[in-house]
Amino acid sequence: MTEILCVVGARPNFMKIAPIMDAFARQPIAAKLLHTGQHYDPAMSESLFLQLGIPRPDINLEVGSASHAVQTANIMRAFEPVLDAERPRAVLVVGDVNSTLACALVAAKKNIKVIHVEAGLRSGDRAMPEEVNRVLTDQVSDLLYTTERSAQANLLREGIAPERIHFVGNVMIDTLLTHRRRAVPAEQTLGAAPSRRYAVVTLHRPSNVDNAQVLRGLLETLATIARDMDVIFPIHPRTQSTAAQHQLTPLLETPGIRLLPPQGYLEMLGLMSDATLVLTDSGGIQEETTALGVPCITVRDNTERPITITEGTNTLTGPHPDAILACVADVLTSGGKRGRTPEYWDGQAAVRIAAHLRAWLDGATPDMPA
Structure with missing residues (x-):
């Protein structure tokens, strides 16, 4: 039964x-x-x-x-x-x-x-x-x-x-702790050791990628970030399609931005573990970066995971370029939020x-x- x-x-x-x-x-x-x-x-x-x-x-x-x-x-x-x-x-x-x-x-x-x-x-x-x-x-x-x-x-x-x-x-953290030692090293995923600090980016929420004006602002922000650090961007098909539809693909070709196809769990775990920061609109990644102690910038106006802000490494900026860039500057100068591991x-x-x-x-x- x-x-x-x-x-x-x-x-x-x-x-x-x-x-x-x-x-x-x-x-x-x-x-x-x-x-x-x-x-x-x-x-x-x-x-x-x-x-x-x-x-x-x-x-x-x-x-x-x-x-x-x-x-x-x-x-x-x-x-x-x-x-x-x-x-x-x-x-x-x-x-x-x-x-x-x-x-x-x-x-x-x-x-x-x-x-x-x-x-x-x-x-x-x-x-x-x-x-x-x-x-x-x-x-x-x-x-x-x-x-x-x-x-x-x-x-x-x-x-x-x-x-x-x-x-x-949090069962998501059970999985992370179980498989962290098996994470695929970033240099293996990228084909070579990163030459400088890098940010990992994931964007897929409709509020960010379906609105051409919002998406343009975010991609222009990534282009600005790429002046100071590499931007590793496993791009969601939805995001790539919308960018092409609105003639935003040239922004994705900015030097310093590296597009990857969607990655497996162990590959993403390796990329995030070695990142200087992660920029995302994903709920789960807010939790994973808190567990990894990696500063996270969440480009949403709200989060269902407030503990990642109050105790973890997460900062909520919304899809607002000035707020995002101010947070990136803080990470680059002072290391950004480190937080602590939440209860259980x-x-x-x-x-x-x-x-x-x-x-x-x-x-x-x-x-x-x-």
Whole structure:
């Protein structure tokens, strides 16, 4: 019998599910892994499964990409018959992608328990599809595992019963600490040792790359940064396409800017570990740079991960060139923020989840650490 059906769908999910599947095997908890196929790049998905040692999915829905509404609907339609066949005791979802919400909704409507890992994070920006996914998934979840204590306050404010909320730490950091020694050295990814300090850049959010004026400002800022340090830019296909559409490609050809294709997890880990700074609009990278002690500039006006600012290495600048360049100057002159490791970002979050779930499945009412 399947006790827990675990769901992944897009790249951010893979780093979160890897330590969970490993911890479940050690408990043991009878778990199956379902991949919705939401991620647009099958080759990249395969690479991440291999690099992180994730078991091959037992089920792949292969839904592919589409608009948010169509993709969510397609996942729900494909997931329902799987639940009818598997009849798991609970469905576990991670993060905030469309697969997370779609599978949580189907399970809840079929009276199957829902477990949400990385619950309670809030940016306060309902224009972000991920924020909508987070809020709705938490509302239908029976167990909510949080990465930072501020998440509990968010959930309580939204009417979630306190006994459903459990602070366990950050499974993304479990993966980072497990694989840090295996990180691919930057010089191997780049083909040669960097000749000077460098920044790593990732940009993919619609608010940054779909608006030609905002994207132009960000690319012009990267060109300015490239005068003082190399800019290593694993470019998202969406970003590259939009830049070409609006005749911004020449900015990407500025000396000092080096474009790379999307990288595997171990390659990105190596690049970030040796970087002078990271400039991003990714949620997960805000967490990873805090764990690595590398200054991070987040080109968003909000973040759902406030602990990376209050305790970590993250600075929120928005997509505003003057603010970004001031932060870069601070990093170059004084080293920038270093921060400290947040509570329970110790590589044991998945172990805590598995221990709690084993007792919960056995009918106990387990206590979590204070």
